[in-house]
Amino acid sequence: MQDPTTIALNLAFFGTLGVAFVMFLGLLGAFVITLVIAGVGRLVATTVMAVVGGLARLAGTARAAVPHPTAEPAQAAAVRAQAEPEPAPVPAAPAVKAARRDLPGSPASAAKSPLASGSPSAASHGRIPSGSAKRPVAARERKAG
Numbered sequence: 001m002q003d004p005t006t007i008a009l010n011l012a013f014f015g016t017l018g019v020a021f022v023m024f025l026g027l028l029g030a031f032v033i034t035l036v037i038a039g040v041g042r043l044v045a046t047t048v049m050a051v052v053g054g055l056a057r058l059a060g061t062a063r064a065a066v067p068h069p070t071a072e073p074a075q076a077a078a079v080r081a082q083a084e085p086e087p088a089p090v091p092a093a094p095a096v097k098a099a100r101r102d103l104p105g106s107p108a109s110a111a112k113s114p115l116a117s118g119s120p121s122a123a124s125h126g127r128i129p130s131g132s133a134k135r136p137v138a139a140r141e142r143k144a145g
Helices: 006-058 073-083 108-111 138-145
Strands: none
Touching: none
């Protein structure tokens, strides 16, 4: 007779595999049932839409027919003209007038720029002033000490 510990380990291992297999079958069944319900729902919806469309056609309230892609262009245009009303005209937007000199980047606007005037205050605009701010910290400490 084998060791009882080996038998217990085998039973636990194969019991776990059995439970996993049963869970797999359950999930597979749930997935299949979901797909079947979705298919039946689509079939019912398609059938209901066909019946309602047929009843609307008999009552005379059906929408205009869409021409078949292989229909002649004149026939297709006639069906589209019956189905779609003429769109309302859109009023034109007012004209916008802008002189070239008013646009940024034009030579005339560059001449007006304070940076292009050459004045000392304008030349230093946007730059780091010369002095101790440019030197590294170690150079400032050497000079101070």
